[in-house]
Amino acid sequence: MAQRxxxxxxxxxxxxxxxLPKEVPADFPFMRMMEERIDVFxxxxxxxCRGTGFSGRVALYELLVADEEIRLLAAQRRQAQIIKDAARKAGMKTLRENGWRKVLSGVTSIDEVVRVAKTD
Ligand SMILES: [Zn+2]
Incomplete structure (x- = not known):
């Protein structure tokens, strides 16, 4: 499990x-934001907040549940990216994806997610 x-x-x-579309990273769920008329903050x-705009912190998680395919890839010492791709196919939500959920629920800002979680 990863955490930021x-x-x-x-x-x-x-x-x-x-x-605007050009202001958000390519993997940000822009269409969902527009379709569901969700505000971003x-x-x-x-x-x-003493002028900072922020108050406290919240954790983003990335939980890798090792199914049979992933255990096999790990046993073969495959590249981390290959294992991660397999995990995402199996339904894993990445740090970035969990970050975007927190942006769409108004908890944090796009810039904060970009700051702590690199592109998948
Ligand atoms: Zn404030």
């Missing part, structure tokens, strides 16, 4: 906005 911490947006001053800054 992102900063949690301050609920008192986070600002909703609709990013940017940090503001207020007295509660």
């Amino acid at each position: 911490l992102v900063r949690r947006l301050c609920m008192h001053c986070k600002k909703p906005y609709t990013p 940017a940090p503001g800054g207020c007295r509660d």
Whole structure:
């Protein structure tokens, strides 16, 4: 299991906005955001968060459940990327994907996910 911490947006001053396609990473679920009319938030800054726009942290997880295929690949000492691809096919959500879920639920910002989780 991998884990990264992102900063949690301050609920008192986070600002909703609709990013443009060119402003978001290619793997960001932009279509879902548009179709479901979900607001994405940017940090503001207020007295509660001492002007930072953030308050506390929240963890992103990437949980690899080793099924038979993955155990076999690991036993063969295959490249991490090959194992990761197999795990994603088996339904694993990556750090980035879990990060985007937290962006769409208003917990953190796009920049925070980009900062802690590299492209898969
Ligand atoms: Zn604030």
